[in-house]
Amino acid sequence: MDKLKNQVITGKSIRLLQQNQYTFQVDLKLTKTGMKDWIERFFDVKxxxxxxSRMTSKNGKKKNKLNITYVSYKKMIVRLKKNYFIPLFMSQT
Incomplete structure (x- = not known):
């Protein structure tokens, strides 16, 4: 899927893995229902x-000196039901 960019690897996202939550960087146009359908079909999980959330990258100014915030990417945290996991990121314990 070209709308799923990559997995976000931070301290918080690693802690969320222990709670069966996976963090992904996705395309700005991707919706929650689209992401849910794709994850359930591709990884065979529930x-x-x-x-x-939309993550901002930087603030800018235009000619009339108004502050503008640029959105660079969208982050989604996917929470799976119990007894399901994505084997690509975490082995079953």
């Missing part, structure tokens, strides 16, 4: 919920 999604419990998805949180999404």
């Amino acid at each position: 999604v419990e919920g998805i949180n999404s």
Whole structure:
């Protein structure tokens, strides 16, 4: 899928893996339902919920000196139901 960019690897995302939550960087146009359908079909898992946020990259100014915030990417945290996991990122314990 070209709308799924990559997995986000940070301290928080690694802690979320222990709670069966996976963090992905996705295309700005991708919706929660589209992400849920794709994850469930591709990895054969059941999604419990998805949180999404638009991440800003920098602030800029235009000619009239108004502050403008640029959105660079969208981040989604996918929470799976119990007893499901994505084997690509975490082995079953």
